[in-house]
Amino acid sequence: MNTDSFTSSLDAVFSPKSVAVIGASSTFGKWGQFILSNIMAGGFKGKIFPVNPKERVMYGLPVYAHITDVPEPVDLALITTPAKTVPGILEECGAKGVKGVVLITSGFSETDEAGKNLERHIADICRKENLTLVGPNTMGIICPYAGLFATGVHTRPRRGSVAFISQSGNLGNQLIHWAEQQGIGVSLFVGSGNEAMLSCTDYLVYLESDPHTSIILLYLESVGDGKHFLDVTRRINRKKPIVVLKGGRTEAGRTAAASHTGSMSGEDSVFRAACRQSGVLDVAVPSELLDLSAGFSSLPLPKGNRVGIVTLGGGWGVVTADECNQRGLAVPDIPESIIETIGKYLPPFWSKGNPVDLVGSRDLDVPIVAVEELLKWDGIDAVISLGIVGRRELVRLLIKSTRKVDSAATPAFLDQMETLSHNYEENYIARIVGLMEAYGKPIIGVTMARTDKGTVRPVDGKRYSGVFYESPEDAVNVLARMVAYQDFLERA
Numbered sequence: 370m371n372t373d374s375f376t377s378s379l380d381a382v383f384s385p386k387s388v389a390v391i392g393a394s395s396t397f398g399k400w401g402q403f404i405l406s407n408i409m410a411g412g413f414k415g416k417i418f419p420v421n422p423k424e425r426v427m428y429g430l431p432v433y434a435h436i437t438d439v440p441e442p443v444d445l446a447l448i449t450t451p452a453k454t455v456p457g458i459l460e461e462c463g464a465k466g467v468k469g470v471v472l473i474t475s476g477f478s479e480t481d482e483a484g485k486n487l488e489r490h491i492a493d494i495c496r497k498e499n500l501t502l503v504g505p506n507t508m509g510i511i512c513p514y515a516g517l518f519a520t521g522v523h524t525r526p527r528r529g530s531v532a533f534i535s536q537s538g539n540l541g542n543q544l545i546h547w548a549e550q551q552g553i554g555v556s557l558f559v560g561s562g563n564e565a566m567l568s569c570t571d572y573l574v575y576l577e578s579d580p581h582t583s584i585i586l587l588y589l590e591s592v593g594d595g596k597h598f599l600d601v602t603r604r605i606n607r608k609k610p611i612v613v614l615k616g617g618r619t620e621a622g623r624t625a626a627a628s629h630t631g632s633m634s635g636e637d638s639v640f641r642a643a644c645r646q647s648g649v650l651d652v653a654v655p656s657e658l659l660d661l662s663a664g665f666s667s668l669p670l671p672k673g674n675r676v677g678i679v680t681l682g683g684g685w686g687v688v689t690a691d692e693c694n695q696r697g698l699a700v701p702d703i704p705e706s707i708i709e710t711i712g713k714y715l716p717p718f719w720s721k722g723n724p725v726d727l728v729g730s731r732d733l734d735v736p737i738v739a740v741e742e743l744l745k746w747d748g749i750d751a752v753i754s755l756g757i758v759g760r761r762e763l764v765r766l767l768i769k770s771t772r773k774v775d776s777a778a779t780p781a782f783l784d785q786m787e788t789l790s791h792n793y794e795e796n797y798i799a800r801i802v803g804l805m806e807a808y809g810k811p812i813i814g815v816t817m818a819r820t821d822k823g824t825v826r827p828v829d830g831k832r833y834s835g836v837f838y839e840s841p842e843d844a845v846n847v848l849a850r851m852v853a854y855q856d857f858l859e860r861a
Contacts, residue, residue, distance in 0.1 A: 378501040379567075379575045381468035383557060384515045385444035386415045389436055389467070391458055392449035393419035395427050400449040400473055403521040404509060408447075411518030411525055416441060436461050445469045447509070447519055452476030452484070455491055455505070463498025470495065471519065472504035478563050479506055492565040507562030508538025511545060513555055514581050520560070522546060529554010530583035531662045534572045536561050536590045537616070544588075544655055552823035552834075553663050556581035570598045577605045584665045585609055586658050590616040595643070603647040607861050610854050612650040612661050615640055648857035650850055657846070660838065663824045664847040665854075667834035668811035673750040674852045675699045677743030678724035679736060681756035685817065686724030689753055689841040696849035700724070701749070707742045714738055733793055737800050744808040750852075751811045753844050757797055758826075758837050759816025764790040798835040802828045811851070813844045 388408060394401030405419055409428055418441075419427045422434040433439050436446060436458070446467050448458055452474050462470060477488035488505065495502040503510065509520035513528040522542040526549040533548075535541025538560030545558050556579065561569055569587060576582045585605070592598045602611050615637065644651040652658055676698050680686035690700045703723045711725060714735040720726035725739045736757045743749045768783050801812045814837035826835035838844045 375571075376575060376578060378468065379572075381444045382471070382501055382503060383510065383512045383517075383575075385469070385517065387418070387442060387444050388413070388415065388517070388519070389418040389420050389433075389439060389443045389446045390449070391420040391436060391446055393421050393424070393427055393432065394449075395424070400521065403523075404447050404449060404473065404519055407518050407520060407523045410523065411516065413516050413518070415444075415515075415517075418443060436465050436467065439465065443467050445471065447471045447473060449473045452487060452505075456487075456494055459491055459494045459498065459500060462500055463494070467500060469501040470503065471507060471510055472502060472562070472565075473507060473509060473521075474504075475506040477505045477565070488563060488565050495566055502566040503559065504562035505565060506538075508542050508560040510560070511555065511558035513557075520545075520558070524549050526553065526555040526558075528581075529556060530581060530666045531555050531586060532557040532576050532579065532582040532584070533586040533588075533658075533662075534559050534561055534569050534576075535588040536564070536569065537588055538562065540588055540655065544658060547659055548662065550823060551659060551663060552825035552827065553659065554666065554825070554827075564593070568593055568598075570594065570601050573598075573601050573605055573611070577601075577608070583609055584662055585611045586662055587611065587613045588616065588655075588658075589613060592640075595640075599643050599647055602644075602649050606648045607858065610650060610665050612652060612658055612665075613644060614652050614655060614658050648854065648861065650854060659824070660843055660847050661850055663836050663838075664811075664813065664851060667825050667827075667836045668813065668851070669805055669809050669833060670855045670858075671751040671811055671848065671852055672855065675701050675748060675750045676848065677703070677740075677746075677749040677752045679727065679739045679743065679752060679754045679757075680724050681727050681729055681736075681760065683720065683724075683726040683728070685755045685815075685841060686720070686726050689755060689815075689845060690724055692842050692845040693753075693848075696845055698845065698849055698852065703743070703748070704746065707746060710742050711735070711739050736797065737804075740801060740812060741804055744804055744810050744812070749810070751813065751848055753813050753815065753841070753848065754801070755815040755841065756817055758794050758814050758835070759818040759820060761790045761794050762816075762818040762820060798826050799828050802831045802833050802835055805833045806831060811848070813838070813848055815839070815841050815844045817841075 390405045392401040393405045418439045419430055419432045420436055421432050424432040446462050478485040511518050518525050524546040541560050576585050641651050676693050678686050678689050693700050708721050714732055719728050740752050743752050768787055771778050816837045
């Protein structure tokens with residue numbers, strides 16, 4: 370299949386104008402109910418056709434006994450019926466002219482030899498009927514730009530630039546749920562399942578030209594054609610960073626992968642070495658996938674490894690500087706001109722160096738002054754800002770205590786203080802995003818407190834977003850990985 374026809378076939382899956390749910394149900398907790406209710410509640414704007422021979426009306430929609438009974442064209446069919454019914458249904462989909470199928474159903478190569486044979490059989494049917502097959506044994510797909518949310522977990526992330534392909538639907542769905550909570554925008558999610566027809570490499574080829582995607586996340590347990598995978602990742606990674614979490618790093622993990630998706634996981638050390646050669650960002654834990662996706666999708670790439678640090682408290686600056694040095698990032702001395710400018714806003718006992726210790730200053734202007742002075746200097750490639758966003762949580766606790774003990778502090782006054790704290794934080798985020806757009810250098814925030822706002826804080830009309838991690842080590846790790854990727858681009 371040539372590139373244009375391949376892209377067109379997947380466009381029908383990921384940008385459909387009409388979908389059918391075969392095995393649709395209104396019984397709470399059944400897969401047919403999970404998928405249909407999610408598509409409808411998610412606001413899909415195209416036509417939706419429930420298919421079930423035992424029902425007539427479902428959620429206000431007419432129900433059809435067979436896909437061939439639907440009176441209008443169908444682009445995409447999502448199938449949730451038992452495995453033994455699937456071959457006949459696929460033949461009906463072919464007769465109907467359906468273009469793509471997402472096969473939720475399990476009971477194929479992840480089970481036994483009979484399941485493997487059945488999987489090969491359905492793949493043959495799909496090729497014969499010109500059906501593009503996702504799965505089987507998948508948790509579904511999420512296509513925010515098409516308004517299609519078709520997974521078992523009812524997560525609906527905002528539109529963004531992060532695509533995620535996962536060989537584990539359950540793990541993938543959970544990570545997408547966390548991504549939504551952290552404010553990370555998603556362009557596409559695919560649970561690739563057993564990959565009877567389409568492999569992770571195929572999805573990478575599609576995403577290479579997807580205009581909505583700028584970073585690609587992969588959860589892999591196995592790679593069929595390793596050479597082809599590496600050739601593709603090496604090419605795409607020069608344009609769009611690829612981050613991989615590889616399952617099956619140990620013998621226990623490899624055994625679990627075989628029973629989970631029916632595929633054997635390759636030797637971990639070989640895979641990781643190949644990733645390094647291709648510039649692929651290899652991570653060890655799921656949370657790092659999200660950390661990197663937040664940074665790469667929301668910040669400009671640093672041009673070098675020199676870091677300026679701005680902190681409300683000296684100890685956090687010391688810890689962050691140590692972490693930077695341990696990860697190959699430099700924390701250079703800053704020139705006297707910067708020290709003089711920042712010093713106008715601070716008491717004489719401030720640190721007068723990098724890290725810039727704001728000594729707990731309550732001056733609302735000085736954090737921005739310090740960050741911008743560092744960005745202006747051509748000796749700094751990125752800034753880590755600690756404790757500015759996140760201080761609101763400490764103010765909230767102070768207000769809570771004051772309400773209990775100070776009868777003279779009126780509720781109106783305390784409410785006003787909380788509002789002022791909120792407004793300052795939002796204004797600070799807007800201003801640092803403006804600085805990133807002006808100087809083209811990343812500013813990575815550290816809250817040092819758990820907030821309810823998420824990691825990524827978008828600003829309307831801006832290319833970049835505020836990004837705030839809870840700990841210095843997470844911020845430094847992301848910056849170090851961004852520097853490594855920039856180094857790869859320069860070498861490539």
